[in-house]
Amino acid sequence: MTSGRDVETTKTNYHNDDNDNNYSTSNSLPLPSPSVSYGKHPPAADERAEKTILILGAGYAGLFLSLNLETYLAKRSDCNIVLVDKNPYHQLLQEIHFVAAGARTPQQVRIAIPAMLRDKKIEFIQATVNQILLAERKVLLSTVGVGDVGTTAIPYDYLVVALGASTRYFDIAGAEQYTLPLRSISDAGVINVKVQELLQGTNDKGRDVKESSHNEGANLHYKKIVIVGGGATGVSLASALSDYVRSYRKSHPSAIDPSNVFIEIVEATPTILPGWDKKLVRECMKVLWEKSVKVYTSVPVAKVEQNKLHLKDGTIIPSSLTIWTAGVKGFDVKTEPEIPKLRDGRIVVNEFCQCEKYPDVFALGDIAALKKESTDKIFPPLAQVAVRQAKYLAEVLAGYIVKGKTGNEKFDYSIKAQVISMGVNDYVGSFGDYVITGDVAKIVEEFSKDAYLRALKSGGEDMASNLYGSDTISQVLAGITFAGFTFNRILHRL
Numbered sequence: 459m460t461s462g463r464d465v466e467t468t469k470t471n472y473h474n475d476d477n478d479n480n481y482s483t484s485n486s487l488p489l490p491s492p493s494v495s496y497g498k499h500p501p502a503a504d505e506r507a508e509k510t511i512l513i514l515g516a517g518y519a520g521l522f523l524s525l526n527l528e529t530y531l532a533k534r535s536d537c538n539i540v541l542v543d544k545n546p547y548h549q550l551l552q553e554i555h556f557v558a559a560g561a562r563t564p565q566q567v568r569i570a571i572p573a574m575l576r577d578k579k580i581e582f583i584q585a586t587v588n589q590i591l592l593a594e595r596k597v598l599l600s601t602v603g604v605g606d607v608g609t610t611a612i613p614y615d616y617l618v619v620a621l622g623a624s625t626r627y628f629d630i631a632g633a634e635q636y637t638l639p640l641r642s643i644s645d646a647g648v649i650n651v652k653v654q655e656l657l658q659g660t661n662d663k664g665r666d667v668k669e670s671s672h673n674e675g676a677n678l679h680y681k682k683i684v685i686v687g688g689g690a691t692g693v694s695l696a697s698a699l700s701d702y703v704r705s706y707r708k709s710h711p712s713a714i715d716p717s718n719v720f721i722e723i724v725e726a727t728p729t730i731l732p733g734w735d736k737k738l739v740r741e742c743m744k745v746l747w748e749k750s751v752k753v754y755t756s757v758p759v760a761k762v763e764q765n766k767l768h769l770k771d772g773t774i775i776p777s778s779l780t781i782w783t784a785g786v787k788g789f790d791v792k793t794e795p796e797i798p799k800l801r802d803g804r805i806v807v808n809e810f811c812q813c814e815k816y817p818d819v820f821a822l823g824d825i826a827a828l829k830k831e832s833t834d835k836i837f838p839p840l841a842q843v844a845v846r847q848a849k850y851l852a853e854v855l856a857g858y859i860v861k862g863k864t865g866n867e868k869f870d871y872s873i874k875a876q877v878i879s880m881g882v883n884d885y886v887g888s889f890g891d892y893v894i895t896g897d898v899a900k901i902v903e904e905f906s907k908d909a910y911l912r913a914l915k916s917g918g919e920d921m922a923s924n925l926y927g928s929d930t931i932s933q934v935l936a937g938i939t940f941a942g943f944t945f946n947r948i949l950h951r952l
């Protein structure tokens with residue numbers, strides 16, 4: 459058990475005012491009254507107060523939420539935090555393209571959940587979520603384990619759905635059949651095997667391709683890796699693969715000549731990294747060009763075949779290996795009755811990350827469709843958004859459970875800094891109006907990973923957790939932490 463923080467005595471910002479009456483405004487979080495009884499049968503008096511907070515998914519949102527909530531509720535014997543994930547490990551998805559490009563092992567981009575939860579008052583269940591029974595306040599799970607396979611129903615008082623996203627193929631013929639996705643560590647492992655086969659010349663399906671644009675030189679036959687989707691995942695993957703292809707022969711002398719391997723990105727919209735800062739996009743285009751990655755823009759894919767892509771403008775692009783990073787959709791979780799979702803499967807939530815129709819159900823991260831206040835824009839599927847939502851909801855739920863009241867603070871966040879990985883050691887970022895590259899971008903990236911891990915492991919108690927707070931004090935403290943981190947790094951490099 460870690461040193462828990464008593465929410466009653468700790469300064470938090472889960473409410474704005476001490477006046478109880480403020481919490482019943484139409485703007486406040488409409489949670490059910492604390493006196494509502496849950497479950498099929500009204501619980502006995504001594505059990506009545508016991509609450510189960512069931513969190514589905516131990517990704518960026520779910521794991522961060524459970525550890526932060528545990529910090530607030532550790533001293534409460536009447537609260538159970540239950541965390542469910544199909545894997546026994548937390549995936550650092552932001553780094554899995556390095557696994558695809560042989561620059562990291564799967565072990566380096568995952569954290570064992572049982573070890574992370576050691577001494578914490580959180581019950582972890584390794585199981586697959588099958589269905590959410592909203593009326594009965596239960597979730598059906600398929601449990602896995604030696605001699606212990608079956609379906610279990612877990613009741614809840616509060617449910618948080620944080621199951622992430624899966625690949626979206628937009629019903630394009632052949633896309634799912636003939637391309638490889640990149641959404642998990644195991645997807646990354648599969649891509650790495652296929653790329654190695656291609657570089658060793660042992661991939662019979664990844665045949666040589668011939669194409670007039672590349673046939674001018676002496677090498678009439680070559681291999682081509684086509685990445686469909688020029689978002690952050692596609693761009694980071696293409697850059698890392700380019701480094702990999704160029705270095706592979708040093709350790710594998712029998713591999714094919716890297717000058718016979720081409721990498722291309724095919725993007726449907728007029729630019730790569732749609733929605734990102736324009737100056738950053740220009741810098742990334744420059745890096746891709748330096749890494750010999752060819753980029754097609756404004757070319758939607760119409761159909762995919764084995765070793766071939768048909769574009770909507772009639773162009774046919776040959777490909778030895780095609781990887782699909784073109785879209786994501788909310789993880790498809792069955793609910794009974796149906797919960798309001800967008801066409802892409804994301805669960806519609808209000809500014810409190812809460813389903814309007816089911817006030818005890820919340821959704822966070824990639825699976826949540828949360829509109830940015832006073833705009834029509836939905837928060838993008840980013841880890842930094844997922845973690846901030848988790849921090850926010852931990853404070854809201856703790857406030858409600860401990861004090862039986864909620865604040866009227868809505869979730870809001872403006873992305874001020876972004877960094878994208880452009881190869882094994884290269885990063886490009888934007889910080890306000892500035893584009894950062896080289897060592898500066900690398901330090902920002904290293905800081906953001908270090909801060910995430912420290913904030914995660916400490917359950918929000920480490921100073922680095924301020925990075926995820928939106929109030930001025932948090933931002934100033936995060937700035938001081940960053941300055942300290944940078945100073946340390948510079949000392950180490952001198």
Ligand SMILES: Cc1cc2nc3c(=O)[nH]c(=O)nc-3n(C[C@H](O)[C@H](O)[C@H](O)COP(=O)(O)OP(=O)(O)OC[C@H]3O[C@@H](n4cnc5c(N)ncnc54)[C@H](O)[C@@H]3O)c2cc1C
Nearest residue numbers: 515517518519544551586587621622823824839840841842
């Ligand atoms: C290659 C790549 C690079 C990225 N780079 C960046 C970046 O640089 N910056 C950034 O901000 N974001 C980046 N992202 C996006 C970021 O990873 C996601 O926004 C983030 O993971 C969302 O967090 P989440 O908690 O919603 O979902 P996830 O982190 O995906 O977690 C979902 C969890 O649910 C579990 N799960 C799913 N289905 C079930 C089920 N049926 N039963 C039980 N468990 C289940 C999964 O195992 C997983 O642990 C990247 C994503 C990818 C794929």
